[in-house]
Amino acid sequence: MPRSVTxxxxxxxxxxxxxxxxxxxxxxxxxxxxxxxxxGMLGIAVALSWGYAGILNLxxxxxxxxxxxxxxxxxxxxxxxxxxxxxxxxxxxxxLWNAEPGAQTDLCCINSGSFLWIPFQSEWFxxxxxxxxxxxxAGILGTVVFRKRVAGVxxxxxxxxxxxxxxxxxxxxxxVTNGFNGLTDLGWLTxxxxxxxxxxxxxYYLVAVCLTLVLIGTRVLVETRAGLILQAIRDDENRxxxxxxxxxxxxxxxxxxxxLIAGFAGMLYVVVAEFASPTFMDLTxxxxxxxxxxxxxxxSILGACIGAILINTIxxxxxxxxxxxxxxxxxxxxxxxxxxxxxxxGLAGLAKDGIAALLGRxxxxxxxxxxxxxxx
Amino acid sequence: xxxxxxxxxxxxxxFSGFKAVDGVSLLVKTGELRVxxxxxxxxxxxxxxxxxxxxxxxxxxxxxxxxxxxxxAEHKIARAGVGRKFQIPSVFRExxxxxxxxxxxxxxxxxxxxxxxxxxxxxxxxxERALALAGLEAVANKPAGELSHGQTQWLELAxxxxxxxxxxxxxxxxxxxxxxxxxxxxxxxxxxxxxxxLLVVEHDMAFVREIAETITVLHLGKxxxxxxxxxIEGNPxxxxxxxxxxxxx
Numbered sequence: 078m079p080r081s082v083t084x085x086x087x088x089x090x091x092x093x094x095x096x097x098x099x100x101x102x103x104x105x106x107x108x109x110x111x112x113x114x115x116x117g118m119l120g121i122a123v124a125l126s127w128g129y130a131g132i133l134n135l136x137x138x139x140x141x142x143x144x145x146x147x148x149x150x151x152x153x154x155x156x157x158x159x160x161x162x163x164x165x166x167x168x169x170x171x172x173l174w175n176a177e178p179g180a181q182t183d184l185c186c187i188n189s190g191s192f193l194w195i196p197f198q199s200e201w202f203x204x205x206x207x208x209x210x211x212x213x214x215a216g217i218l219g220t221v222v223f224r225k226r227v228a229g230v231x232x233x234x235x236x237x238x239x240x241x242x243x244x245x246x247x248x249x250x251x252x253v254t255n256g257f258n259g260l261t262d263l264g265w266l267t268x269x270x271x272x273x274x275x276x277x278x279x280x281y282y283l284v285a286v287c288l289t290l291v292l293i294g295t296r297v298l299v300e301t302r303a304g305l306i307l308q309a310i311r312d313d314e315n316r317x318x319x320x321x322x323x324x325x326x327x328x329x330x331x332x333x334x335x336x337l338i339a340g341f342a343g344m345l346y347v348v349v350a351e352f353a354s355p356t357f358m359d360l361t362x363x364x365x366x367x368x369x370x371x372x373x374x375x376x377s378i379l380g381a382c383i384g385a386i387l388i389n390t391i392x393x394x395x396x397x398x399x400x401x402x403x404x405x406x407x408x409x410x411x412x413x414x415x416x417x418x419x420x421x422x423g424l425a426g427l428a429k430d431g432i433a434a435l436l437g438r439x440x441x442x443x444x445x446x447x448x449x450x451x452x453x
Numbered sequence: 454x455x456x457x458x459x460x461x462x463x464x465x466x467x468f469s470g471f472k473a474v475d476g477v478s479l480l481v482k483t484g485e486l487r488v489x490x491x492x493x494x495x496x497x498x499x500x501x502x503x504x505x506x507x508x509x510x511x512x513x514x515x516x517x518x519x520x521x522x523x524x525x526a527e528h529k530i531a532r533a534g535v536g537r538k539f540q541i542p543s544v545f546r547e548x549x550x551x552x553x554x555x556x557x558x559x560x561x562x563x564x565x566x567x568x569x570x571x572x573x574x575x576x577x578x579x580x581e582r583a584l585a586l587a588g589l590e591a592v593a594n595k596p597a598g599e600l601s602h603g604q605t606q607w608l609e610l611a612x613x614x615x616x617x618x619x620x621x622x623x624x625x626x627x628x629x630x631x632x633x634x635x636x637x638x639x640x641x642x643x644x645x646x647x648x649x650x651l652l653v654v655e656h657d658m659a660f661v662r663e664i665a666e667t668i669t670v671l672h673l674g675k676x677x678x679x680x681x682x683x684x685i686e687g688n689p690x691x692x693x694x695x696x697x698x699x700x701x702x
Contacts, residue, residue, distance in 0.1 A: 302559050303567035305548070309556040312545035316609075319505060319539075320616060321531035322562050330564045376547075 104276040118342035120385030126335035128375035131311035136240030138363035140211035140336040144343030149353035151203025155264030175252035190253035211340030219329035244358035259354030380425025458650035464513035475674035491671035536618030546598030557612040587611035603634035639663040
């Protein structure tokens with residue numbers, strides 16, 4: 078595949094997401110596309126770990142959820158209701174329902190776990206935690222798993238079990254997390270005095286610009302020598318080891334980067350959706366992300382990103398058509414089965430083959446040749 | 454640089470009582486090509502596993518020059534200068550042949566040191582030289598998974614050449630090759646003599662004649678004999694244990 082075509086596809090995609098507000102002026106749809114952009118970021122995270130590192134993480138929702146809850150805690154404290162609970166400092170409303178008898182209405186001591194919320198009064202602390210926690214957990218998990226040379230399906234099972242475990246703990250810690258209900262009624266993200274109302278164009282651009290940066294950053298990352306070595310490890314771990322590479326170090330690093338992207342996506346999702354919920358750590362959500370990446374093409378960063386956005390857009394359109402209200406899940410399932418059976422490299426693979434065939438024909442037929450050199 | 458590149462001193466491993474390699478001592482000179490011969494189960498591949506760190510030894514020592522590398526982690530042994538080619542050829546199948554060699558070129562193994570784009574002109578020249586040596590120029594941009602069996606073996610050899618490991622372990626480098634491919638492999642290996650220290654496990658006697666200087670014969674995990682090809686052929690113990698009464702075919 079000529080490199081110019083690859084970069085051309087990236088440029089086109091970035092142009093589309095940056096120019097979208099010119100076409101879509103309905104705030105509702107713009108908000109929706111912002112959410113899909115966040116899902117696109119998750120597609121990138123899955124492609125990095127599954128496609129490039131060969132690590133099928135079935136618990137990516139854990140990192141998404143950690144990022145989401147970290148910033149949601151800060152935004153919850155910033156919401157007007159938290160300031161109106163009869164105390165000088167903000168206290169989340171649900172904590173009053175979960176208060177210890179006779180406790181003072183303050184984060185320090187309203188219940189036994191509420192002190193954990195104290196540093197989250199700073200929005201920057203919430204943002205920092207949304208990035209640090211996923212990387213930290215991924216780093217620890219990766220160190221245990223990859224140093225022990227656990228591989229393949231066993232990694233998937235461990236990640237799957239872990240996300241369910243954390244989900245359970247999260248729901249169980251009702252006084253601190255509001256359990257099943259999650260964190261709702263959040264304030265808006267405020268940076269330098271600017272309030273990111275989820276339904277304004279600026280918020281869409283916040284997501285679009287972040288997505289662009291993550292997309293380019295990840296693509297460049299896999300182009301580096303380390304990214305090349307990572308692909309080598311995916312293909313033959315043992316060979317890489319006997320070439321002198323510390324295989325787990327590479328796996329841990331890229332696993333953590335993937336977690337970082339997922340955590341970042343979780344934070345942005347909270348900004349545009351205004352809630353954080355334990356459903357982020359449901360098994361179905363983590364598996365859905367894998368489906369997006371598989372449909373888009375797991376070995377293509379851009380493909381997986383587009384796959385996520387495309388499936389969600391189709392899903393939204395189909396599920397709102399009267400006749401398909403009940404059937405859309407079956408339709409999405411069918412698309413997935415067809416892609417796995419007939420397009421193992423996903424839509425990205427299909428596009429690559431198409432472009433290659435087109436270029437091949439142009440080369441072969443001098444009447445169509447433009448005289449332009451095709452660069453490697 | 455010392456005269457002896459690889460020293461095995463009473464190296465052995467026992468798998469719950471069974472001694473697959475039993476007190477093997479061996480000196481391989483710098484630049485020498487040493488062939489390991491032996492019947493199935495003689496412990497040839499296990500010996501390579503012990504040197505390269507795949508299997509942990511239960512007795513004895515391995516030295517590269519004067520450094521004791523016994524039971525180090527595999528990647529550290531590789532960095533100490535020991536490269537290994539596997540019996541079943543293993544290359545990075547989904548990336549191109551050239552990229553396989555570029556991976557081998559990343560001599561600084563740290564993740565963070567490798568967070569950079571591109572390769573130095575010196576590294577690129579090294580890759581091109583290795584491509585030429587292994588005769589893979591024409592397929593350099595193909596995924597390694599599309600190569601023929603022989604080409605895959607050469608690519609793996611080329612990766613070790615690019616790495617400039619001082620000691621190279623080759624486990625049956627001609628297994629499954631046609632005669633023409635075997636001859637070319639012999640040519641490549643002969644080209645490495647002198648600049649690299651090689652330890653080769655091989656069954657194909659025609660190939661052994663082509664490349665061998667000194668042969669070590671293993672039998673039931675122990676060194677049975679050591680010497681030139683003529684000496685080995687004339688050794689009655691070897692004839693009895695491995696070659697049968699008919700001699701080297």
